[in-house]
Amino acid sequence: MASQSQYVVDVAALHQLNERNYAGLVNLLPDDSSETVRISIGEELDFALTVTQQARYTTDIEIVQLPGHWSSEYLKTKLEVRLYHDVRMAEVLASQGVKRLAVHYRQPNPDMRHRDEKHQVNQFLADWLSLCRQRGQWQSLGTHKFVPHGFK
Template sequence: MRKANYVPKLPDFLSLCERNYAALYRLLPQKSVVGERVFIRFTERDEYCLTILAVAPFTTRIQIELSGGWHGFFQPSFDVQLYHDARLAEVVRAQQQWHFVAVYPYPNQTMSQPDEKRQINLLLKDWLNLCARHGYHATSA
């Protein structure tokens, strides 16, 4: 029996991006300036750095990366584009991969999941939930 192809559900994806925007927007400074950083600390050794990469009238791009912890192991890093007019946040880079498409054929050369774009935005949601429960702002640099 053949498995049905993945079909993205746009309303569900937009709802996810809206929730991510609301949670992420609370972590950012009132007025975003390129190069500004915000640190979210979980323990003395584990903290994430949010860096403002670009600011435009309707968008802001930020980078989220682990700045403390175990260097040499997997270092999570992703870029998020915030669309202020639509109040959406979308992951546009995860690790070394850019420009995700809505649906990937499976199997494929990069071994991406059929719903890879949704999965990386769910990762952002999980990270934001972790920040809300256990993280706290550290001093900005």
């Protein structure tokens, strides 16, 4: 039986990804933390971004795909993200209901997690933010401000 190659976590790459995600998410935060931001991407893809907890150095947000043409609940995007304002990083805390993601999972594992699952969910957030920048339109549901796609 051939041995598996040793997986090494690229901490620098993960930090860069978290910094880029922070920069993208800060622009989407509502002016008032009690408001929800609705993000529309095309005609059938809508998300709600809600601040769930706020402290001096951190803000926790939830990104949830709103009901639409998807029939299966488990296929809808649901992310819990913590923004660390002192280091300007964002970290996905939970994805699709899976909490406390480890940086590295041994293979095989009983939960069938990918070796680099934490990196993958943070990359998914980066890809989602890129899609929002390219095609998204969003509005704060409290003040009804509207910002067209192509925001910076």
